[in-house]
Amino acid sequence: MRQPSERAAGLGTLTALYVTQYLGIGFITVGLAAILRDGGTSLQTLGLLQAIGLVWPLKFLWAPLLDRYGSRRLGHYRSWLLVLQSGLVLALLALAPFDSPVDRLGPVVAICAGYVVLSATQDVAADAVAVRVLSARTRGTGNGIQVAASYLGNLLGGGACVVVYDRFGWVPAILLLAALTAVGLVVVWRFREAPRADRVVATGEAYRALLTVLRQPGCRLWTFGVVPLVYVGAGAAYALVTPALVDAGWSLERVGTVTGVVISVPAILAGLLSGLGIGRFGRRTVLVGGGVALVVSTVLLLPLMDGDAPLVATVAALAGFLSAYTVLNVVVYTVNMDYSRPDTGGTDFTVLSSFGLVCSFLAASAGLVAAARTGYPAVAAGAAVLVGLGVVVGVVHQRRFGDRVRPDGRVGDVPPVVVASDPDRVAAH
Template structure:
């Protein structure tokens, strides 16, 4: 029986891994690979900056997350019915790029398809998160979220790195076909996935949207979301925002910066995500939170030579790898507690709205860090970042001591009414 449970748990984690990796493949290609290809084709930096605006679709996905919690197929699986459509949509959106072998000269339709892909990917993430909330027991949430964070880096590494190498050697069509084929693996996984039937009642649409706010009514959720999360994300994000301009100031070429920040340091981040997920199951959320905070503080201090203009290749890569690994560890803890607060009946909505606030904080952090650096310099911002992260860790420890054992999403359901038949997405 124990062996059967282990195989079942492994299968669930394998399904989630495939979903998370494949949804980030195209994102990595759009944000890293396509940007490089367009720049190589002569696209201006101003135009490339506009391309990045499509990424803003991701943080606002909470606006339609309740629709996924409300509607779904009883026979095909509530969230599986969404995943089948969305995963197929991701593949078709990528294939739609095939005719545009000179993307810099056909920017309009390329950007439109990219925006469609980001919309589908963000929606697929809502459904995948909802499945994770339903499938993962409390002891497995750390591992599940470690996989999710690591998968985002792996997807970016493949989509933004490997596919660009294929493009450089073989051209546009082979690169897009590889991207679509890798994404189609997720479609096969979803087709074979059998989602457990929903036993909770389904809310009306208006009540499903109330879950956007009712999630914060759980014990300690406001403290976690509006104190711990901003301190950690703003502190870490502000420090990381200094890296690229500091490397430019130190004389690094744009090509070297792209390879190191987009590819090389993704490897320790992937490993850190997986180790952090396992560590949460063994040492608890508080233990891994402290480890990540201490590691990030040490790595940020170690970045001071870079921030003062001294950036030898080997040492800088090592320091940035350690920083990204520590940042990833903290990210896994934050995601895990967000999942603790996600209720099975509104898992897509709860996890999405809690995580989206963190994304907003990350966007704000970059602006704060760079604006502050212009006034007081890189090192002062780095020190302030350490202080903010330390404050977030202390606040997080306080939260876990007081509320860690009281987070029971099953006891605080989203407003519901009896299910009335089957509604197919």
């Protein structure tokens, strides 16, 4: 059994990795976009910059390579993390010479694209480490940290670094970003990955895992039933928020402050608390709680969707919505990790989470198109219905396949497909 100190070290490593991973992402998608727009860059060009993010749903294409190859001396996934985390720092430092990014947009976008590829790959390795070091009872906590870390990273990268840029200039902002990211490199260097007790799969088998992960009991119902309903509903509603606020007369500064900073704080807390709640009350209970909260908060957004957006009530509704969305994200990630097998953890978790990302991207686009035809309130109401259906299907899934932790440390009532050699590891349902 793992000792508490080992688990704490694993959680600390994952926290540092996830936070530093999102620092640059937050800067590119929020901070750099604001800097470029302030310099006169067109919205069309900014749209192309945001399209770099589409690399993330495609990371499943090379995830099997990380499960197949790795150094036994340095640690299978640690060897990847050392290279990738170093690459993230160097990519950020490469931005430093371009103190006028508007005038050198081509090289800046190219470096940003390279950073996104590195961060997506680093995420595969970090998730694989999480699959291996988190037990059934700590998976919720680990995934709560992951989701909360994404908000914190975006908050620092998209907010704090922009403030530094505004006061001190481009180079200090980039150096701060690189220094914060380097903290993750120090943590990885000190991390000691346990030798792989499970076998290292062949390349062909690693790629076959992209499909075999879905053959596990209940995995298809979860992946193609629960995940699309929840993510399409929540994603469509969330896509309406910013344009609805603008249409209601909010200034861009207020929109950015509220959506990027104010409501992120309760979302970070919701991510951490929901992770602890999963460990204490189970996946199904937190799924229902988060789902009900998201449906209610979406209904509370209907006045905004109809053009009525008083500050206090709107901020409260948005904070409730994002917090509930965060709770459901943590549950989805946790069950995805339940289905991730130790010897192909990077591939399994990546392919399952990538499907959710695709659903979110498509939902955002479809929600805006539908709103142009039917109006914001109709789309928001439909989104609430989809989330509710997703929760119902999720409860059916969990009742059938179970989320109770058995005395042997495994999750569920059906025999796992793959059993790890470590008795504290939890195999997939």
